[in-house]
Amino acid sequence: MASELNSVDLRVSIASLNLKNPVMTASGTFGYAREFEPYVNLHRLGAVVVKGISLEPRFGNPPPRIVETSCGMLNAIGLENVGVERFISEKMPALQQANVPVFVNILGDTLDEYREIASRLAGIEGVAGIEVNISCPNVKKGGVAFGTVPEMAAAVTAVVKENSTVPVMVKLSPNVTDITVIAKAVEDAGADAVSLINTLIGMAINHRSRKPALANVIGGLSGPAIKPVALRMVYQVARAVSIPVVGIGGIETAEDVLEFMLAGATAVQIGTANFVNPRASEEAVEGLARHVATESLGSIRELIGGLILP
């Protein structure tokens, strides 16, 4: 059975990048990947997406930064990260040894910052792709506008694309009126793929202290609670664009991955589930292989967009 599962065809492609399977890890939930080495065989994953990197290091928001909610969690980390220079010198060497494609998630407050980060990452060995974060809800500066105004989303995409040598995937915010408008805007601007959804903006209140549960007051909701919303948006975007769609939102198991692929996702990212079960991503790969084998599919690609509508 083991050898049979190894021969199962789980390969998918994101533009010029060929992945051995569609399971990636979501930015901000998998550290810089090495944290998960005690639990996960990184080389068995389709790709990893590392914590969002800005031009300069950021300390992030004050505590409390996280709070559990029904079937999910809110976070307002505030994009704490080591900055692009230390990422390249301190984190990238270990990632180069890990034998897994690495997407670097990048973020900025201005177009110039996005341009600068993209050009510093260009040509760095081991960077397989760029994921552009235009949708983090937790910073007060211009970041949000990049994800909600189509022209600005397109401008960021074009700037990163011009300065990158690898496929560029743009991570979309669900906190918009019509996500397909943003998706089409970044596709037209040259994006090689879109990933969605980022967290939904939410809030929690402690009625005893009369205070918000997060110091930042609002935060991003993730986990199983948001899966139906994510699935709906992936379905809509996959019908609106012709570039690959990478599904994110409450994915824990191979069954969840299959649902997103049927809705039109070429690949997926596992996020919050990594906190609960650090082996979730690898277990999803194993589950997909079993599914393809038992259903006697030629490849997992047969399932992409294979939803049977009533």
Add this chain to the structure above:
Amino acid sequence: MSQFQKKTQITRIERFSSDIVRLTLLAPDIASIAKPGQFVMVRTGNGKEPLLRRPFSISQTSNGKHFQILFKVVGRGTSLLSHCREGEFLSILGPLGHGFTVDCQRLNCLVGGGMGIAPLLFLGKTLSRVCPENTPLVVLGARNREELEPLVQDFHELGLNVHPATDDGSLGHHGLVTDVLKKLDLGDDCEMFVCGPHPMMTAVHFFCRDRGFSCQVSMETSMACGMGACLGCIVPVKNGAYAHACSDGPVFDSKELLWQVS
């Protein structure tokens, strides 16, 4: 650093009061390498609610096979754990984080409050073994006798004398552990090991700073992953920066952290 994700069997459940429970878990991989001050992340159920694991200090190991966690029921997660039965299995990640650093040449003083006493039992047991000529001082505080007495008993079984303090005076000193500390002869080369409510740790930090003592504190924060990925478990350090309780701690030199006088 070795870490494991294991299904571990509950071999014993002790109920110390209406809401304080101690679980003994069979986990040789974890128990054989755990150090005082390290912690585990425990899944409280198999479903999606509650979703996240809960962090618990390792309160004791025995024979390199078992370890214990001690907790008070404060929410849904701990409530579910308190209703577990012997023989059931729990998913555990651990051992996690950096524990206490011990020096047998100094006067070691363990200061615990409430459930913060848990990791100090493990430390007391280890000190008794590795520094047999140097008996540590132990100062423990809690709300009342019902809460404190079973925990004091554990230290007595190690042959350690305890200076107790309770909020209501029902056991030992009526008041704060810092009142007790001020009356003890701590010499001039004392190392404090502190775990408890934040105001207590703040008071002990300033007490140590004024006396020139070293002070190691074990910090408790909310935490999603326990392994340095979520960046949720921060504690403020100097210059506006933050340390991460799970991967930089949970035990810190108190001088590294930012303390505010309340």
